[in-house]
Amino acid sequence: xxxxxxxxxxxxxxxxxxxxxxxxxxxxxxxxxxxxxxxxxxxxxxxxxxxxxxxxxxxxxxxxxxxxxxxxxxxxxxxxxxxxxxxxxxxxxxxxxxxxxxxxxxxxxxxxxxxxxxxxxxxxxxxxxxxxxxxxxxxxxxxxxxxxxxxxxxxxxxxxxxxxxxxxxxxxxxxxxxxxxxxxxxxxxxxxxxxxxxxxxxxxxxxxxxxxxxxxxxxxxxxxxxxxxxxxxxxxxxxxxxxxxxxxxxxxxxxxxxxxxxxxxxxxxxxxxxxxxxxxxxxxxxxxxxxxxxxxxxxxxxxxxxxxxxxxxxxxxxxxxxxxxxx
Numbered sequence: 001x002x003x004x005x006x007x008x009x010x011x012x013x014x015x016x017x018x019x020x021x022x023x024x025x026x027x028x029x030x031x032x033x034x035x036x037x038x039x040x041x042x043x044x045x046x047x048x049x050x051x052x053x054x055x056x057x058x059x060x061x062x063x064x065x066x067x068x069x070x071x072x073x074x075x076x077x078x079x080x081x082x083x084x085x086x087x088x089x090x091x092x093x094x095x096x097x098x099x100x101x102x103x104x105x106x107x108x109x110x111x112x113x114x115x116x117x118x119x120x121x122x123x124x125x126x127x128x129x130x131x132x133x134x135x136x137x138x139x140x141x142x143x144x145x146x147x148x149x150x151x152x153x154x155x156x157x158x159x160x161x162x163x164x165x166x167x168x169x170x171x172x173x174x175x176x177x178x179x180x181x182x183x184x185x186x187x188x189x190x191x192x193x194x195x196x197x198x199x200x201x202x203x204x205x206x207x208x209x210x211x212x213x214x215x216x217x218x219x220x221x222x223x224x225x226x227x228x229x230x231x232x233x234x235x236x237x238x239x240x241x242x243x244x245x246x247x248x249x250x251x252x253x254x255x256x257x258x259x260x261x262x263x264x265x266x267x268x269x270x271x272x273x274x275x276x277x278x279x280x281x282x283x284x285x286x287x288x289x290x291x292x293x294x295x296x297x298x299x300x301x302x303x304x305x306x307x308x309x310x311x312x313x314x315x316x317x318x319x320x321x322x323x324x325x326x327x
Contacts, residue, residue: 038300041292042285045114047071050079052155054119056144058136062124066141067101068148069112069120070156078155085115089164089189089295092141093120094134095255096171096197098127103259107168110284114292117160119145131199134176135183138167142187164295168192168287170254171224175202178230182208190294192216192287194254198226206234212294214242214305216283218249219320222270237325242290242305245321246282248273254283282318286310 039045050072055065071088072079091111095104101120108118119141123133142165149160167188169177174196181191182205191213196202203226213235217227231243246253250272252263257276263269272279289304303309306324313319 038292038298040285041114041288041301041304042281044110045288047082047085047113047115048073048075048079049109049112050074050076050081050155052078054144054148056140058140061133061136064121064123064137064140065101066119066121066144067105067108068145068156069108069118070159071112071115071117081156081159083159086159087161088115088117088159089161089166089291090142090145091116091118091166091168091291091295092138092145093118093167094137094169094173094176095120095122095126096169096173096195097129099170099173099255100126104170104255106256106280106284107287110288111168111291114288115296116166116291117145117149117156129172129197129199131172131175131179131197131202134169134173135179135201135205136176138169138176138180138188139183139186141167164189166190166192166291166295168194169196170194171251172197175199178202178209178213179205181211181213182206184208186211190291192290193227193230194283194287195221195224195251196227196230197224198230203230203234206230207236209235209239209241212240212290214244214287214290216244216246216254216286218246218251218253218272218279220248220270220272221251223251231323239325240294241325243321243323244286244319246274246279247317247320249279249282252276253279282313 051069071082073082093108100122108120111118121137148154167177174193177193179202181188195217235241252260252269253276260276289301292298293301314322
């Protein structure tokens with residue numbers, strides 16, 4: 001009788017262990033698939049986007065107007081914040097010459113939807129060819145995000161990861177992005193320069209960049225000509241860097257579609273061979289994956305920037321030139 005009871009108990013234990021093992025086996029492939037194949041970076045992310053306006057002063061140039069975007073429980077002005085995925089890295093965004101924050105809104109909106117707190121600024125004198133004005137805007141933008149994170153009345157209070165910052169800028173904003181990233185004492189951890197302009201200050205600073213930086217340009221961009229020079233000759237070979245040339249893309253294709261259409265209509269820019277929506281789709285995929293990988297450490301985005309998915313884009317002609325350096 002004793003032997004029968006013991007055998008019965010052991011049989012129950014074995015059955016229970018088998019059930020647990022089966023459950024783990026059923027769940028494990030799902031977790032592995034999610035880790036290796038994360039949500040696509042070319043579409044809006046899971047977060048709603050709240051926003052509000054701010055300004056900040058930089059001694060050498062004056063007042064920068066800006067808009068802060070943050071993960072929220074609904075879309076819109078002063079929407080309640082969503083801390084569920086926080087703290088979120090901060091990203092500073094800027095447009096180019098004669099541009100303003102309100103005609104490149106799609107960039108901070110895309111990034112915020114993927115779990116970032118973003119600030120997009122307009123420099124005091126957007127018609128001045130001076131990358132340092134934009135570089136100071138990036139530095140001041142980081143400071144403003146930190147200030148708002150600790151302000152009692154701030155809609156984004158407590159959402160920011162104050163140790164992780166990225167920057168992304170277009171044209172003069174791209175040159176300023178490079179300059180700010182290569183300036184001594186920079187708090188920038190990752191950067192993306194969209195069709196960056198060049199200046200003596202930005203080219204000198206490029207040689208000091210030590211954090212991951214991605215350069216994007218349209219293949220028929222007629223407004224900038226030294227993007228490959230930045231990549232090949234100025235940014236150190238010891239730096240993690242990438243050059244992405246969007247096949248058929250233009251200079252204005254990086255801004256909101258309404259304003260890009262105006263630029264083409266006025267003859268400021270030539271029409272591309274892809275639509276503005278397609279250019280934003282490709283650009284957004286690459287810069288979102290870049291920040292997700294380098295700021296958030298989400299390794300599943302490696303294939304989008306360095307691996308099979310990026311190579312497929314090149315082989316399919318979506319990207320006309322793709323170069324990367326991974327020391």
